[in-house]
Amino acid sequence: MKWLEQAPRVDTAVQFGRPWAQGELGAAGVPGVRLADAALAHEARPLAYWPDGTVKWTAHAVVVPGGTEAAALEPVLAGAFASELAPAFGSGPATADALPTRLLASSDGGTIIVDTGAFTVTIPTGTGEAGGELSGPFTAPDGRQLGDALRLVVSAPDAQASVESADIETPGSVRTVVRIEGAVAAGGTELLRFIIRLTFFAGQATVQVTQTLLFQDAAKDRIIKGVGLRLDRSLNGDLLNRRVSIAGDTAVYTEPVQSVYSRPFSGDNPDYARQLAGQAVAETKETAEVFAVGRQNAVWSTFRVTQESEDYFRLEKQANARLLPVRMGKGHRSQGLVYAGDTTGGVAVTLRGFWQKFPAALEVDGMAGDSAAFTAWSWAESVEPMDLRHYTDECHVPSAYEGFDELRSTPEGVANTSHISFDFVDASPSNDWLWELACERQQPAQPVCDPELYYSSRAAGTTWGLPETVPAGAAVEQRLDGLVEFYTQEVEQRGWYGYWNYGDFMHSYDQYRHQWRYDLGGFAWANNELAPNMWLWQSFLRTGDARAFRLAEAMTWHSAEVDRHHFGEYSRLGSRHNVVHWGCGCKEVRISMAGLHRYYYFITGDERIGELLSEVRDAEHALDRLDPMREFYERTPERTHIRIGPDWSALVSNWFSEWERTGDTQWKDRITKGISQLEAMPHGLLSGPTLELDASGLDLHHMFTGTEGGFHMIIAFGAPQVWMEVAEALDHDGFRRMLADFGRFYALPEAEKQRLTGGALNDTHFSWPSMATGMMAYGAWYYRDEELAATAWKILLENASGGLTTPFAASLQQAQTWRSVVEHPNISTNWASQWGLNAMLCLELIGPPGSPAGPITHVT
Numbered sequence: 001m002k003w004l005e006q007a008p009r010v011d012t013a014v015q016f017g018r019p020w021a022q023g024e025l026g027a028a029g030v031p032g033v034r035l036a037d038a039a040l041a042h043e044a045r046p047l048a049y050w051p052d053g054t055v056k057w058t059a060h061a062v063v064v065p066g067g068t069e070a071a072a073l074e075p076v077l078a079g080a081f082a083s084e085l086a087p088a089f090g091s092g093p094a095t096a097d098a099l100p101t102r103l104l105a106s107s108d109g110g111t112i113i114v115d116t117g118a119f120t121v122t123i124p125t126g127t128g129e130a131g132g133e134l135s136g137p138f139t140a141p142d143g144r145q146l147g148d149a150l151r152l153v154v155s156a157p158d159a160q161a162s163v164e165s166a167d168i169e170t171p172g173s174v175r176t177v178v179r180i181e182g183a184v185a186a187g188g189t190e191l192l193r194f195i196i197r198l199t200f201f202a203g204q205a206t207v208q209v210t211q212t213l214l215f216q217d218a219a220k221d222r223i224i225k226g227v228g229l230r231l232d233r234s235l236n237g238d239l240l241n242r243r244v245s246i247a248g249d250t251a252v253y254t255e256p257v258q259s260v261y262s263r264p265f266s267g268d269n270p271d272y273a274r275q276l277a278g279q280a281v282a283e284t285k286e287t288a289e290v291f292a293v294g295r296q297n298a299v300w301s302t303f304r305v306t307q308e309s310e311d312y313f314r315l316e317k318q319a320n321a322r323l324l325p326v327r328m329g330k331g332h333r334s335q336g337l338v339y340a341g342d343t344t345g346g347v348a349v350t351l352r353g354f355w356q357k358f359p360a361a362l363e364v365d366g367m368a369g370d371s372a373a374f375t376a377w378s379w380a381e382s383v384e385p386m387d388l389r390h391y392t393d394e395c396h397v398p399s400a401y402e403g404f405d406e407l408r409s410t411p412e413g414v415a416n417t418s419h420i421s422f423d424f425v426d427a428s429p430s431n432d433w434l435w436e437l438a439c440e441r442q443q444p445a446q447p448v449c450d451p452e453l454y455y456s457s458r459a460a461g462t463t464w465g466l467p468e469t470v471p472a473g474a475a476v477e478q479r480l481d482g483l484v485e486f487y488t489q490e491v492e493q494r495g496w497y498g499y500w501n502y503g504d505f506m507h508s509y510d511q512y513r514h515q516w517r518y519d520l521g522g523f524a525w526a527n528n529e530l531a532p533n534m535w536l537w538q539s540f541l542r543t544g545d546a547r548a549f550r551l552a553e554a555m556t557w558h559s560a561e562v563d564r565h566h567f568g569e570y571s572r573l574g575s576r577h578n579v580v581h582w583g584c585g586c587k588e589v590r591i592s593m594a595g596l597h598r599y600y601y602f603i604t605g606d607e608r609i610g611e612l613l614s615e616v617r618d619a620e621h622a623l624d625r626l627d628p629m630r631e632f633y634e635r636t637p638e639r640t641h642i643r644i645g646p647d648w649s650a651l652v653s654n655w656f657s658e659w660e661r662t663g664d665t666q667w668k669d670r671i672t673k674g675i676s677q678l679e680a681m682p683h684g685l686l687s688g689p690t691l692e693l694d695a696s697g698l699d700l701h702h703m704f705t706g707t708e709g710g711f712h713m714i715i716a717f718g719a720p721q722v723w724m725e726v727a728e729a730l731d732h733d734g735f736r737r738m739l740a741d742f743g744r745f746y747a748l749p750e751a752e753k754q755r756l757t758g759g760a761l762n763d764t765h766f767s768w769p770s771m772a773t774g775m776m777a778y779g780a781w782y783y784r785d786e787e788l789a790a791t792a793w794k795i796l797l798e799n800a801s802g803g804l805t806t807p808f809a810a811s812l813q814q815a816q817t818w819r820s821v822v823e824h825p826n827i828s829t830n831w832a833s834q835w836g837l838n839a840m841l842c843l844e845l846i847g848p849p850g851s852p853a854g855p856i857t858h859v860t
Helices: 027-032 217-221 270-276 288-294 431-442 451-457 471-494 532-543 546-561 598-604 607-615 620-625 644-662 665-679 711-715 719-730 733-746 750-756 769-783 786-798 829-846
Strands: 012-019 042-049 055-064 105-108 111-115 120-124 145-147 150-155 159-170 175-186 189-201 206-215 226-234 243-247 252-256 302-309 312-318 326-331 337-342 345-351 360-365 371-379 415-425 640-643 690-694 699-701 813-816 820-823
Touching (some): 012 598, 027 055, 042 644, 145 226, 145 345, 150 159, 150 175, 150 189, 159 189, 189 607, 206 226, 206 607, 226 345, 243 431, 252 431, 337 360, 337 371, 337 431, 345 371, 371 415, 471 820, 471 829, 532 546, 607 644, 620 640, 620 690, 644 690, 644 711, 644 719, 711 733, 711 769, 719 733, 719 769, 733 769, 769 829
Antiparallel strands (some): 012 055, 042 055, 150 226, 175 189, 226 371, 302 360, 312 326, 360 371, 640 690, 690 699
8 A cells, every 4th residue: 555645644534445356355354354553443345346256346444643654554354354255246345233343323213323433413314395404413422512504505596405315325333424415496496406425434523525516407597606515613702712714825824803913002912923823812910901902803704715716816804794895815726724713623624626626615604603604615606606508509510520410508417526524623723733634635645556456456457557667668658657747737737627627638739829729619628538537547557646646536526527417318428528518419428438437436435436337327228318320320219329339338338337346247248248249240349330229128230331430439438448358357258359350450451351341341431540559459469469569559659649759748849829838739638548548558468569578478
């Protein structure tokens, strides 16, 4: 184990995933897995299984002191828990009875009761009544109220939030997750739905909130003025001993609610210095006049930090809502924390990605009274209303690559997830400690495994290998690293931030304007076109590179939520690339497929991402509603159309994810049925690209070889990575052979293509051969074909965009727009993603270019 960037700065709780080789760990042994430091409170649960029923991935929850060494988190497998104890495949997680100590949560009729040891809180299981209250008060063991009800607030005309259900999603003795679902109506119309997860850890006076908002079409009417999560806390004592602290760019800034600083005492005033440090002050005989004058100062009830853009935040305070807010100052990028309290302690609220997902705000109101309200605004109430309209009132298919001439831009069913923490603090903390807390919550310490473990277990796929160390691989490795560095810098240089945009890259570059084609339909936001998230995750797995992890993490949360319709007319489909993320008329299963996001699920065990994997498990019904090839073929009442890739390959990804996570063989059977039907067709994976699909029976029907669709489309969206892992999991040599034949065929001369298919296929069907080099490498590996291996590298190196003779950074150049920028004039995210994925696959299967790692052997 290692920390991705750094050890925790403060005492905190973490969760991480650990892979296991097939046969190494039985499901019955999971509750017995310990950590190297057995004193740490810890528990494990299974996330996925191998075909033989042994555990493939586990999630580990642990409470760690600040500064803990990563080696302390190493899971230790005792011999008694070896794989021979594995029960039948698909037995699922350990039962509550198997956990070593008491559970943190229990159900009592219509209420969930959570007791972390640091507080207790009750959560209604759902009444449907308006109010938006998610919980009852948070009560300390000594009876003190740490915080009042947690509730969702939506600033819109007549908005009312109601909770419909709550349940214990993940029971545990160390970590428990309660899932709450509800809706917000405005003027009698449902405006949005919400799924809010409250995560609790043993001994921790913290509630971590994963807030998912799912929007209805009515949201495009610009009536949402703010969305926030609010918690009240009672206040006691002297106004002079109430403080508010805000994390700015580099430190925490503190002000008292009422200051003892005054005109007569503007010189030596140690009590004022103590106030600014968050320390209590007390009137003495010597300071009576200082305090008397100070009590005539204004009392500030409201404090607010608003991040209006990625480069600007403002601080303000207000005596009361009827009066003018006073500007305190401004800054660049706030660390997204506000603390407020009195001498008995208080609450620190943090909003992760505060400046990256602007406009956001943190506010505390009521500091002059008996109770203060802490609000984390994931969309700030004090800025322009949320605008979900389309950017044009027509389609621009010929000029802007917008897909079909169908205007299907709707935010119905799109989502956005925010991560919010409420930390209850017993005593008035120092500014330094609050700064450490802010940094920890903004970039949580993440335990990860060494790349060698991810690789040797084979649990994270079979289509990438560890970095090459031989000289022949140096230039390729340098290019792979250069691409990660380029996009890391480009996110910052181009300002790819904002509530709806953060986590996405742009699609294609405009070398004339020296910026990305932000306003040209299908060339603007990439919406995971050609699987950049898969490229980034595999880059991290093989190198442990924190840059790749953070890029991929942000892209996972963006593309899994924003680029997909979670309900409504386009449910289970994603939107292809566009100026507006949900704007393209092409709604595709390739955008929503599980294979893009399962990496993050296994590395972190996050419940929301797991939910999204299951959400698309039956996405074939979406194809039945909206034929992906409707532009070219008329469907029959019984059958829609499906491309072998990226449609069927995306379904395979969804089914494989569900099979490995549940053990239910119905999902495996769907895959093997499709493979058998493809095997029976005249040319295997070359029998399309488009087929007919009976969605009710999941039957594939051959039309004719050479249909519309393009063979590069079959393998450009992650299909090779999905299929090769599936072939190994099934140990299906027939499927391996089809994959190998596809790769070998792509590299054949045109005359040979025509001869083998009776004239049905020629080079016009096979664009972008560099995207097929991974498949060629697979064919070379399978058939032990050195010539084909050389061909694959020749094609890939010729497509290296500037060659491999210089570092990637050396191919960049300066350009002038309204400011100076660094650019690669020929860059596209499609090229970067596919070059990276294919290069990693070639390195693993056939070794570096011109210097094979050894004989290419056929392993079955």
